[in-house]
Amino acid sequence: MSLVALLAACGSTNPFMEIPEIDEEVVDTTDPETSNSLFNFDASSGLVMNDVEYDSINNKLVIYNIPFDGPDGIYDQERTQNGVPVYGSRQTGTTGQVKHYAVYISTDDLEGTAVGDAQWNPDGYGNAGANIRRTTYNLPGGVGEYVYLGTYAGVRQKDELGGLHTVTGDARLVLDVLDPEGDGTVIGAIAGVVTNRQRTTGDGTSRHPLPALYLHEVAFDVDTGAFTEGGASTRDPEGEVRDTGTYEGIIAGAEGEGMGSHVLIDGPSEVQLVTYEVLNWTADVDVPVIDPATGVQAVDPVSGDPVFETVTQTGTSSGLNEDNREAVENTVTVGETVGYLAADRFGIPANATITSEDQEEIFTADGNAREIGVIVTEREPDS
Numbered sequence: 001m002s003l004v005a006l007l008a009a010c011g012s013t014n015p016f017m018e019i020p021e022i023d024e025e026v027v028d029t030t031d032p033e034t035s036n037s038l039f040n041f042d043a044s045s046g047l048v049m050n051d052v053e054y055d056s057i058n059n060k061l062v063i064y065n066i067p068f069d070g071p072d073g074i075y076d077q078e079r080t081q082n083g084v085p086v087y088g089s090r091q092t093g094t095t096g097q098v099k100h101y102a103v104y105i106s107t108d109d110l111e112g113t114a115v116g117d118a119q120w121n122p123d124g125y126g127n128a129g130a131n132i133r134r135t136t137y138n139l140p141g142g143v144g145e146y147v148y149l150g151t152y153a154g155v156r157q158k159d160e161l162g163g164l165h166t167v168t169g170d171a172r173l174v175l176d177v178l179d180p181e182g183d184g185t186v187i188g189a190i191a192g193v194v195t196n197r198q199r200t201t202g203d204g205t206s207r208h209p210l211p212a213l214y215l216h217e218v219a220f221d222v223d224t225g226a227f228t229e230g231g232a233s234t235r236d237p238e239g240e241v242r243d244t245g246t247y248e249g250i251i252a253g254a255e256g257e258g259m260g261s262h263v264l265i266d267g268p269s270e271v272q273l274v275t276y277e278v279l280n281w282t283a284d285v286d287v288p289v290i291d292p293a294t295g296v297q298a299v300d301p302v303s304g305d306p307v308f309e310t311v312t313q314t315g316t317s318s319g320l321n322e323d324n325r326e327a328v329e330n331t332v333t334v335g336e337t338v339g340y341l342a343a344d345r346f347g348i349p350a351n352a353t354i355t356s357e358d359q360e361e362i363f364t365a366d367g368n369a370r371e372i373g374v375i376v377t378e379r380e381p382d383s
Helices: 003-010 325-333
Strands: 037-039 051-055 060-064 074-081 084-089 100-106 110-117 128-134 145-158 164-180 186-201 206-210 213-221 226-235 241-252 258-268 271-288 308-318 353-364 368-379
Touching: 037 241, 051 110, 060 100, 060 110, 074 100, 084 164, 100 145, 100 164, 100 368, 110 145, 110 258, 128 145, 128 241, 128 258, 128 368, 145 186, 145 258, 164 258, 164 368, 186 258, 213 241, 213 258, 226 258, 241 368, 271 325, 325 353
Parallel strands: none
Antiparallel strands: 037 128, 051 060, 060 074, 074 084, 084 100, 100 110, 110 128, 110 368, 145 164, 145 368, 164 186, 186 206, 186 213, 213 226, 226 241, 241 258, 258 368, 271 308, 271 353
């Protein structure tokens, strides 16, 4: 079925589908990207979404070209995560064989959608996609630096365990148009960061937070307001690179009031810094004196009382040990927060002198995770 027929069958209530200010190119189902609608499309990697509509009257998404999400590609809102609506694909006894989740964010000038399946092939990530689109475009009226604040939303898939997490965060993008290039084709630069990256399972159960996502500096095209092939990365608790990927996006609005992007990163499925308590103790303890001749406790020849001697004992108790290490590893693997591991005080003499210290260990689970998301921001009025 052609894309035109699909659109006609489902109808469109999406104001972003009509852009009178800009001559929009015809969408090719094998290469859906246009200057005003950017897709993260790579069929060889399962990034196959090639169109999306938002029905504001019924508050549903219609997503195209995703296998096994139901014959009509309809996604209904199931919950909200940190202000971001989360949509789920419809399932019946015979349709929608694989559960999919999508996130959607929008402003007057931009809308962004990311989608992924919750479980498919244990040897791969499954199907997914992302789109960022705009209504109009122009650069901000002046020259200088501009700050854009907004929202990040995405879906995170694991390649070995399956399942899907929805991720949200706070986005801050910066735009510099102060220094144009001599030929006038490329002007200024863009960079950004996504903080407060919280995630949940499909049913809304919280999982361990994710590190900040850094969007490295990239140039943009003054004619189209587009930027491509920007680098993206996160860091682990020791400051080493954890996830890597790319981002691309567009400036939007009649006066550059908005900026949006889609992001794709890949890295270890789970990394968590576990903090645990270590107790070192010292105690003077009375222990029986053993008679070497009899092998039993010696007694005082005068009083007949058992004989003891005072010795100094030392010991260590750790909150992370061989008894619980496997349980900790399993908790990290499923993305749950381990929490602080207190040391066991059982068996430490009551009169012991105890010194306590916290130690840390990084746990990295097997397998990798792919996260695809979108950023939608608005320019700060005073920037």
